[in-house]
Each structure stands twice: as C-alpha cells, then as structure tokens.
Amino acid sequence: MNKTDDTLDKIVQGLEETYKKMVEFKKQKNSPLVVYKNGKIVELSPFEANPTTKYHHKSK
Incomplete structure (x- = not known):
C-alpha cells in the first residue's frame, strides 16, 4: 500500500464515521x-436510513 492509498483509506474512514454520527x-x-437520489432532492426519515454505509471505489 502506498501513501496515496493510505491517505484515501483514512479519508473514506472519516467520511463513514461522519455519516454514522450525522x-x-x-x-x-x-x-x-436530505439527499440527492435518482436525480431529485428528497427527504428521508433518519429512522429508515442505514446507520452505517461503506464506500467502495474502483482502482484505476
């Protein structure tokens, strides 16, 4: 793992933790x-939202 991959992993981990806290x-x-979904801005109940989410990116 190079420095760029390590930095990206830390950023993604931070964003996932921020989502959970939000x-x-x-x-x-x-x-x-309030999210952007299927080309529209919509409101979702926080009680129906997944409490966690994972980001998966494609490697070049």
Missing part, C-alpha cells in the same frame, strides 16, 4: 436526512 444526530433531533 444519522445519530438526525434521529435525536427527529430531523429528516
């Missing part, structure tokens, strides 16, 4: 998640 916060505030 869903938890939205549940506490009973506030919808």
Whole structure:
C-alpha cells in the first residue's frame, strides 16, 4: 500500500464515521436526512436510513 492509498483509506474512514454520527444526530433531533437520489432532492426519515454505509471505489 502506498501513501496515496493510505491517505484515501483514512479519508473514506472519516467520511463513514461522519455519516454514522450525522444519522445519530438526525434521529435525536427527529430531523429528516436530505439527499440527492435518482436525480431529485428528497427527504428521508433518519429512522429508515442505514446507520452505517461503506464506500467502495474502483482502482484505476
């Protein structure tokens, strides 16, 4: 693993942790998640959202 891959892994890990905390916060505030889905901006219930998500990128 090179330095770029290590940096990318740390960034992705940080984004995944941020998403998890955002869903938890939205549940506490009973506030919808606003996302872009299928070409539209939609509101989702934080209680229906996955509490975690994984990012998968393609290697060049």
